[in-house]
Amino acid sequence: MRCPFCSHEDTAVKDSRPTEDNAAIRRRRQCPNCGARFTTFERVQLRELTVVKNNGQREPFDRDKLMRSMTLALQKRPVEPERIDQMVSGIVRRLESLGETDISSRQIGEIVMETLARIDTVAYVRFASVYMNFQAVGDFDKFMSQLRPGPGATES
Numbered sequence: 001m002r003c004p005f006c007s008h009e010d011t012a013v014k015d016s017r018p019t020e021d022n023a024a025i026r027r028r029r030q031c032p033n034c035g036a037r038f039t040t041f042e043r044v045q046l047r048e049l050t051v052v053k054n055n056g057q058r059e060p061f062d063r064d065k066l067m068r069s070m071t072l073a074l075q076k077r078p079v080e081p082e083r084i085d086q087m088v089s090g091i092v093r094r095l096e097s098l099g100e101t102d103i104s105s106r107q108i109g110e111i112v113m114e115t116l117a118r119i120d121t122v123a124y125v126r127f128a129s130v131y132m133n134f135q136a137v138g139d140f141d142k143f144m145s146q147l148r149p150g151p152g153a154t155e156s
């Protein structure tokens with residue numbers, strides 16, 4: 001598997017064991033090129049989801065891709081890989097529960113941002129700034145002002 005940090009083509013499996021709930025196999029990997037360590041999970045996929053991009057292109061939903069972008073957003077943040085995996089599973093369950101096999105990339109982005117916003121503000125801003133592809137500082141300021149909880153917002 002390709003290294004998510006330096007894109008080196010191959011990484012070594014250091015450890016492999018089932019997760020606590022036995023729903024997946026957890027593998028610790030290390031990149032021989034940059035030394036980065038990361039975790040992958042192997043699991044059953046029950047339903048095929050299709051992502052419809054903004055330009056109308058369609059591609060199969062890729063859980064690993066979602067995992068990679070969340071791992072990158074959460075790089076060097078105090079969040080365990082296993083917690084990230086649970087977050088990804090939660091997102092996939094939400095996508096599946098929409099009842100549609102076609103899902104827009106925008107829907108996914110919004111659910112990811114919602115999830116990250118609850119877990120880690122830094123990761124949220126990292127992800128959101130990439131996702132929303134901010135061109136102007138003005139847009140970013142406007143966006144940040146929307147981050148502040150409004151009246152009646154509840155902690156969850």
Ligand SMILES: [Zn+2]
Nearest residue numbers: 003006031034
């Ligand atoms: Zn690497």
